[in-house]
Amino acid sequence: MTTQLSEVSRPARLAADDEGITIDELALAARNHGMPLEALRHDVTPQGLHYLLIHYDIPHLDPATWQLKVAGAVETELTLSLAELRALPSRTVRVTMECAGNGRAHLRPRPISQPWLVEAVGTADWTGVPLRTVLETAGVTSSAVDAVFTGADHGVERGVEQDYQRGLAVTDALGDDVLLAYEMNGAPLPPQHGYPLRLVVPGWYGMAHVKWLRSIELIEELFTGFQNTVAYRIRQDREEQGEAVSWIAPRALLVPPGFPDFQTRERFVHPGPVGLTGRAWSSRAPLAAVEFSHDDGRTWSRARLGPDDGGRWAWRRWSAVWDAVPGRHTLAVRAVDAEGNTQPDDGSWNRGGFANNLPHRVPVTCLS
Amino acid sequence: MTTQLSEVSRPARLAADDEGITIDELALAARNHGMPLEALRHDVTPQGLHYLLIHYDIPHLDPATWQLKVAGAVETELTLSLAELRALPSRTVRVTMECAGNGRAHLRPRPISQPWLVEAVGTADWTGVPLRTVLETAGVTSSAVDAVFTGADHGVERGVEQDYQRGLAVTDALGDDVLLAYEMNGAPLPPQHGYPLRLVVPGWYGMAHVKWLRSIELIEELFTGFQNTVAYRIRQDREEQGEAVSWIAPRALLVPPGFPDFQTRERFVHPGPVGLTGRAWSSRAPLAAVEFSHDDGRTWSRARLGPDDGGRWAWRRWSAVWDAVPGRHTLAVRAVDAEGNTQPDDGSWNRGGFANNLPHRVPVTCLS
Numbered sequence: 001m002t003t004q005l006s007e008v009s010r011p012a013r014l015a016a017d018d019e020g021i022t023i024d025e026l027a028l029a030a031r032n033h034g035m036p037l038e039a040l041r042h043d044v045t046p047q048g049l050h051y052l053l054i055h056y057d058i059p060h061l062d063p064a065t066w067q068l069k070v071a072g073a074v075e076t077e078l079t080l081s082l083a084e085l086r087a088l089p090s091r092t093v094r095v096t097m098e099c100a101g102n103g104r105a106h107l108r109p110r111p112i113s114q115p116w117l118v119e120a121v122g123t124a125d126w127t128g129v130p131l132r133t134v135l136e137t138a139g140v141t142s143s144a145v146d147a148v149f150t151g152a153d154h155g156v157e158r159g160v161e162q163d164y165q166r167g168l169a170v171t172d173a174l175g176d177d178v179l180l181a182y183e184m185n186g187a188p189l190p191p192q193h194g195y196p197l198r199l200v201v202p203g204w205y206g207m208a209h210v211k212w213l214r215s216i217e218l219i220e221e222l223f224t225g226f227q228n229t230v231a232y233r234i235r236q237d238r239e240e241q242g243e244a245v246s247w248i249a250p251r252a253l254l255v256p257p258g259f260p261d262f263q264t265r266e267r268f269v270h271p272g273p274v275g276l277t278g279r280a281w282s283s284r285a286p287l288a289a290v291e292f293s294h295d296d297g298r299t300w301s302r303a304r305l306g307p308d309d310g311g312r313w314a315w316r317r318w319s320a321v322w323d324a325v326p327g328r329h330t331l332a333v334r335a336v337d338a339e340g341n342t343q344p345d346d347g348s349w350n351r352g353g354f355a356n357n358l359p360h361r362v363p364v365t366c367l368s
Numbered sequence: 369m370t371t372q373l374s375e376v377s378r379p380a381r382l383a384a385d386d387e388g389i390t391i392d393e394l395a396l397a398a399r400n401h402g403m404p405l406e407a408l409r410h411d412v413t414p415q416g417l418h419y420l421l422i423h424y425d426i427p428h429l430d431p432a433t434w435q436l437k438v439a440g441a442v443e444t445e446l447t448l449s450l451a452e453l454r455a456l457p458s459r460t461v462r463v464t465m466e467c468a469g470n471g472r473a474h475l476r477p478r479p480i481s482q483p484w485l486v487e488a489v490g491t492a493d494w495t496g497v498p499l500r501t502v503l504e505t506a507g508v509t510s511s512a513v514d515a516v517f518t519g520a521d522h523g524v525e526r527g528v529e530q531d532y533q534r535g536l537a538v539t540d541a542l543g544d545d546v547l548l549a550y551e552m553n554g555a556p557l558p559p560q561h562g563y564p565l566r567l568v569v570p571g572w573y574g575m576a577h578v579k580w581l582r583s584i585e586l587i588e589e590l591f592t593g594f595q596n597t598v599a600y601r602i603r604q605d606r607e608e609q610g611e612a613v614s615w616i617a618p619r620a621l622l623v624p625p626g627f628p629d630f631q632t633r634e635r636f637v638h639p640g641p642v643g644l645t646g647r648a649w650s651s652r653a654p655l656a657a658v659e660f661s662h663d664d665g666r667t668w669s670r671a672r673l674g675p676d677d678g679g680r681w682a683w684r685r686w687s688a689v690w691d692a693v694p695g696r697h698t699l700a701v702r703a704v705d706a707e708g709n710t711q712p713d714d715g716s717w718n719r720g721g722f723a724n725n726l727p728h729r730v731p732v733t734c735l736s
Contacts, residue, residue: 005636005733008632008634008696009629009632009634010631010632012631019388020387020388020389020390021388021389021390021391023389023473024631024632025389025394026389026393026394026397026473026483026485027632027633028633029394029397030397030401030484030487031402031404031405033399033400033401033420034398036399036422036425036426036560038425038426038428041428046558046559046560047416047558048415048416048417048418048420048558048560049416049558050416052416054404056628057404057406057624057628058404058407060406105394113631115398116398117395119398119399155627155628155629156628156629156630156636157629157630157631158631161627190414190415190416190417191407191414191417192404192414259424259425259522259529260424260425260523261373261376261377261524261525262424262523262524262525263377263378263380263392263396263480263525263526264376264378264392264395265392265395265396266376266377268373268376268524328376365373365376367372367373
């Protein structure tokens with residue numbers, strides 16, 4: 001009988017050319033949901049519509065006994081209760097968060113994992129204690145290199161049993177807007193978003209924002225745990241070390257116009273001017289422009305950008321008008337940031353499907 | 369060029385024997401999420417974890433101008449604002465709601481639609497005005513046969529453009545616990561659950577609980593709209609009229625024990641006694657028993673039922689102990705109600721995959 005982890009928990013793989021979505025991918029999609037794109041109309045994503053990616057199970061933690069430990073290369077180890085954290089000065093930061101694997105299911109070949117289309121995003125107001133406050137209280141020693149954040153969620157990936165754990169360079173951990181967050185949109189974190197405490201690293205893909213946080217350890221070398229060195233690497237070949245996934249690449253999304261077909265989600269509009277709107281973001285540099293195409297990317301024009309009032313880490317609204325004529329069309333949008341990063345037509349394919357960002361395409365039928 | 373609804377919006381179909389999940393099914397799964405099974409631990413499903421099935425788009429309604437119209441075979445037509453509805457005496461009812469297509473993706477052949485595995489369920493406390501109060505105020509005439517509930521969500525299904533609309537027999541509409549609900553778990557309805565008002569028909573599958581409700585029309589014949597006579601029918605053959613989908617069949621679900629593999633969601637436990645728990649429900653008759661199998665359904669034993677304190681329409685907790693030994697196992701659970709309805713091994717296959725209820729099976733590897 002099979003009784004070893006590695007006989008059930010297998011290596012990562014790519015789908016065959018003609019391979020439909022597998023039942024395993026579906027099981028992930030049934031629990032880890034995206035944000036319905038019509039929710040792009042909200043500055044802050046309503047509770048329950050923010051995307052969600054949970055590696056293992058949602059832990060059930062008792063806030064009365066839960067504690068955060070801060071240990072390792074610090075002058076004073078700390079053990080903090082939720083009440084003690086809540087008594088410290090707090091900040092609220094608006095953050096557009098995106099899963100590093102957003103868009104994966106559109107890649108060819110398709111990396112087998114959580115099969116996101118384009119909807120793995122959401123924006124929330126996170127409230128908590130600046131991580132820097134806690135690290136300064138503990139007194140990080142000059143020899144510290146990485147901070148290791150450990151969550152209470154436990155599982156197996158590719159044969160490796162683990163608590164979910166991520167390392168972050170001390171310089172990044174001391175960033176102005178990094179939070180130990182206990183509230184989302186003014187209410188205690190929901191269980192699925194990390195109750196009672198999660199890390200929020202604005203501008204980074206979701207894997208950095210460790211949920212159900214229970215310890216922070218300062219270490220004197222680079223962290224070599226699974227989620228930093230095995231998963232979440234940008235690789236073309238299985239064997240290469242690859243580049244770490246970090247800051248969010250530019251992306252624009254469109255609220256699909258008109259009304260949908262239930263089964264295919266294809267859209268219908270009537271002829272005439274159709275107001276289009278959506279959101280766009282980039283963390284690598286501030287958003288510079290959104291471009292819109294009504295002809296599947298053959299020609300592009302500038303969309304109008306909305307106010308830049310959500311702060312550095314929040315998405316920004318855009319709008320455009322399309323003069324619809326009868327027939328089938330493919331609308332497309334793409335974002336450009338101030339450093340010229342944009343959305344390449346190959347989506348920056350890599351084996352994990354990370355940080356890929358194909359332009360958003362929406363097929364629309366204009367009825368006659 | 370194609371400019372007709374019916375050329376894009378196609379008839380229902382069954383998957384071929386070897387057909388993987390299609391990209392259309394995935395697009396539905398990415399937005400209509402299930403309840404992660406570990407959330408079975410909660411009596412009331414936390415906000416954002418309750419299952420969600422939205423036929424078209426989430427409408428954006430202004431509560432200040434929104435009105436409910438009550439018309440047709442009534443003595444006095446009514447137009448009610450949200451404030452007027454909130455001023456009427458309210459009730460709160462705890463309801464386990466399940467999608468009629470729950471379990472569909474496990475059927476062979478698989479009906480192509482929202483590809484639920486087993487997680488399309490949730491329990492909420494719904495607060496609102498008894499529908500009967502409003503119908504009695506309007507004065508339903510003796511000639512009224514069906515009440516037709518129309519939502520603000522608009523789309524196309526199988527070539528038919530429509531607002532989501534369901535008919536309910538007047539006798540059912542006058543049931544004790546049927547609500548016009550404006551709160552879910554003590555807070556205003558979230559947009560995705562029907563804000564500002566939805567119908568709640570306790571004990572019925574989700575399709576009856578019309579969201580974003582804007583009108584109730586009493587009619588003097590049976591309603592023949594799409595969602596009652598074309599969709600949501602139990603048919604073996606495409607041509608038959610079929611039976612209407614209505615009351616929820618028995619089902620038991622298990623909190624998958626131990627810890628998961630990320631990709632396959634398969635479970636791992638260690639040898640020894642493993643406490644198992646879950647929930648079970650039936651609306652056709654009160655729940656009578658839950659049966660548990662550790663050997664893929666070859667042998668069954670009775671689980672212990674928890675207190676029956678959630679009311680007639682809420683699920684009930686069950687528990688059992690499994691003495692795990694090394695190897696691969698398939699656990700299974702099934703519910704039986706007081707009328708002897710249970711979960712047949714063929715899942716009551718039908719072309720739409722409605723009201724199917726295969727026993728819940730969970731593969732578990734016990735490590736040595």
